[in-house]
Amino acid sequence: xxxxxxxxxxxxxxxxxxxxxxxxxxxxxxxxxxxxxxxxxxxxxxxxxxxxxxxxxxxxxxxxxxxxxxxxxxxxxxxxxxxxxxxxxxxxxxxxxxxxxxxxxxxxxxxxxxxxxxxxxxxxxxxxxxxxxxxxxxxxxxxxxxxxxxxxxxxxxxxxxxxxxxxxxxxxxxxxxxxxxxxxxxxxxxxxxxxxxxxxxxxxxxxxxxxxxxxxxxxxxxxxxxxxxxxxxxxxxxxxxxxxxxxxxxxxxxxxxxxxxxxxxxxxxxxxxxxxxxxxxxxxxxxxxxxxxxxxxxxxxxxxxxxx
Amino acid sequence: xxxxxxxxxxxxxxxxxxxxxxxxxxxxxxxxxxxxxxxxxxxxxxxxxxxxxxxxxxxxxxxxxxxxxxxxxxxxxxxxxxxxxxxxxxxxxxxxxxxxxxxxxxxxxxxxxxxxxxxxxxxxxxxxxxxxxxxxxxxxxxxxxxxxxxxxxxxxxxxxxxxxxxxxxxxxxxxxxxxxxxxxxxxxxxxxxxxxxxxxxxxxxxxxxxxxxxxxxxxxxxxxxxxxxxxxxxxxxxxxxxxxxxxxxxxxxxxxxxxxxxxxxxxxxxxxxxxxxxxxxxxxxxxxxxxxxxxxxxxxxxxxxx
Numbered sequence: 155x156x157x158x159x160x161x162x163x164x165x166x167x168x169x170x171x172x173x174x175x176x177x178x179x180x181x182x183x184x185x186x187x188x189x190x191x192x193x194x195x196x197x198x199x200x201x202x203x204x205x206x207x208x209x210x211x212x213x214x215x216x217x218x219x220x221x222x223x224x225x226x227x228x229x230x231x232x233x234x235x236x237x238x239x240x241x242x243x244x245x246x247x248x249x250x251x252x253x254x255x256x257x258x259x260x261x262x263x264x265x266x267x268x269x270x271x272x273x274x275x276x277x278x279x280x281x282x283x284x285x286x287x288x289x290x291x292x293x294x295x296x297x298x299x300x301x302x303x304x305x306x307x308x309x310x311x312x313x314x315x316x317x318x319x320x321x322x323x324x325x326x327x328x329x330x331x332x333x334x335x336x337x338x339x340x341x342x343x344x345x346x347x348x349x350x351x352x353x354x355x356x357x358x359x360x361x362x363x364x365x366x367x368x369x370x371x372x373x374x375x376x377x378x379x380x381x382x383x384x385x386x387x388x389x390x391x392x393x394x395x396x397x398x399x400x401x402x403x404x405x406x407x408x409x410x411x412x413x414x415x416x417x418x419x420x421x422x423x424x425x426x427x428x429x430x431x432x433x434x435x436x437x438x439x440x441x442x443x444x445x446x447x448x449x450x451x452x453x454x455x456x457x458x459x460x461x462x
Numbered sequence: 463x464x465x466x467x468x469x470x471x472x473x474x475x476x477x478x479x480x481x482x483x484x485x486x487x488x489x490x491x492x493x494x495x496x497x498x499x500x501x502x503x504x505x506x507x508x509x510x511x512x513x514x515x516x517x518x519x520x521x522x523x524x525x526x527x528x529x530x531x532x533x534x535x536x537x538x539x540x541x542x543x544x545x546x547x548x549x550x551x552x553x554x555x556x557x558x559x560x561x562x563x564x565x566x567x568x569x570x571x572x573x574x575x576x577x578x579x580x581x582x583x584x585x586x587x588x589x590x591x592x593x594x595x596x597x598x599x600x601x602x603x604x605x606x607x608x609x610x611x612x613x614x615x616x617x618x619x620x621x622x623x624x625x626x627x628x629x630x631x632x633x634x635x636x637x638x639x640x641x642x643x644x645x646x647x648x649x650x651x652x653x654x655x656x657x658x659x660x661x662x663x664x665x666x667x668x669x670x671x672x673x674x675x676x677x678x679x680x681x682x683x684x685x686x687x688x689x690x691x692x693x694x695x696x697x698x699x700x701x702x703x704x705x706x707x708x709x710x711x712x713x714x715x716x717x718x719x720x721x722x723x724x725x726x727x728x729x730x731x732x733x734x735x736x737x738x739x740x741x742x743x744x745x746x747x748x749x750x751x752x753x754x755x756x757x758x759x760x761x762x763x764x765x766x767x768x
Contacts, residue, residue: 182587184666185579185586186583186594189578189579189635192634193598193635195631196631197635200612201601201604201609201612204608263500268496268497270494275503277750277754278507279504281508281747283691284743286697286713286743289716292739293510297510297513307529335506335507335510343758402701403720406720422611423610426611436612439612447604
């Protein structure tokens with residue numbers, strides 16, 4: 155995953171007490187101005203530029219020409235693009251629930267107070283987050299390999315014939331495992347932090363009413379951290395749609411399994427940097443951005459509705 | 463004057479720990495089964511790291527000849543480390559220094575901007591405040607890689623590609639850091655304290671540095687750590703921005719070494735890739751372990767409360 159941003163917020167904490175009218179002034183701009191300036195340069199300007207680029211096409215005859223929405227119609231009919239989208243959709247449908255499910259179970263286990271050595275578990279399971287995607291992918295890539303890897307060793311030792319995890323049939327699952335390994339601890343920590351904020355008086359009341367642990371989990375804990383779950387889901391979806399680093403680094407080891415249009419991001423990258431099709435690449439990136447936002451928004455709505 | 467009123471920052475940082483301790487002492491019985499399951503999870507987490515440590519002790523020949531989960535006959539760790547640092551005129555050292563440069567300027571700058579901005583959002587009312595929040599949160603949902611190509615083209619026109627600035631400038635913005643600092647500042651800094659300082663005649667800059675900053679310490683450590691991870695681990699941005707290996711960060715350098723095996727006549731140096739990987743992850747893991755008290759409390763304060 156490329157830049158899985160830690161959860162920025164869906165809703166901010168109940169805003170600080172509204173300042174008095176007379177304190178409303180431009181002073182705050184002195185503090186936030188620098189952030190806004192850089193933000194405009196590295197977020198807003200590229201978005202605008204991207205939209206501009208997507209409306210042009212570099213033609214052999216006539217140079218750069220305004221083509222309106224032609225690039226978009228082309229992309230919507232582009233099989234290569236939709237195959238890549240299908241691949242990341244499949245990836246996210248399987249990998250995200252597994253990753254978040256494990257993270258949730260671990261967070262609940264940590265929060266239950268039933269573990270020996272709790273803080274050891276918490277910090278150890280979080281550690282992979284500190285490992286760069288490059289290193290994580292290299293490690294797992296070597297381990298997957300039949301030559302130096304564990305798969306080869308196991309096959310040799312037990313006479314088994316485990317499948318080649320870098321073959322076209324298996325490589326998506328192999329990438330899923332790497333991404334899960336990288337982010338399960340991070341998501342666990344988000345859930346765990348949210349669980350710690352629940353007032354303990356709720357548990358006491360539930361216990362007096364005769365609720366067991368499972369009841370407390372399903373009726374108190376899970377509803378209370380729904381916000382965190384929705385945010386983690388949204389950011390995992392964004393991460394899946396952006397999948398690039400892992401397949402790109404794994405590619406030297408699995409060249410026939412990972413094509414240059416393996417994910418939408420890979421496709422835009424190849425279009426732009428190997429094919430010099432900047433305009434079309436920008437178009438594909440925008441469509442992916444819009445698609446991501448639609449899915450993220452749908453998840454958010456669904457998450458909210460359940461809460462109601 | 464104002465310095466004397468600074469409350470210990472830890473107080474506001476860990477409001478969540480203490481009450482939990484009192485909760486029916488000794489009630490939840492510790493479970494061996496649950497601990498066992500968690501141990502399996504830890505095994506999954508650390509197995510690749512153990513693999514990395516073991517295999518960084520092997521020579522290139524040893525890597526192929528020995529079992530991945532145990533040491534080879536020759537113990538080549540020190541030799542590997544030396545070769546990693548000296549290979550190709552010490553390019554690894556150069557990458558390490560580059561990474562440090564990107565982290566200091568990128569993550570440091572991002573943290574500074576987030577602290578200033580978060581403080582403004584938490585403690586000032588100013589025109590455009592709501593708009594800023596909406597735009598920043600909206601922009602977070604835009605996939606970072608969708609921005610990569612246009613950012614590259616823009617920077618290329620400005621003559622910034624293939625310079626450290628192409629990596630540093632985009633690293634300066636951390637929407638998550640801004641959000642975290644906002645939530646943190648809203649809780650950790652009592653508004654009365656600021657008003658008292660202003661009443662005493664301190665100007666805004668002085669109030670910020672002497673009153674607010676000390677109270678923000680755990681939040682700052684948290685944001686700094688997360689922006690550091692983001693910058694240290696950054697791969698995609700340098701990949702598109704940098705051509706010259708002299709400006710590569712560690713991540714890009716390691717992946718270049720890895721694909722070197724593919725090029726015809728290229729030196730196969732998987733032992734250096736593995737040892738270099740190990741050297742790359744140690745500083746961050748150490749930082750997380752040493753600072754865990756701070757960042758965990760900072761994160762807890764920023765977690766979504768409902």
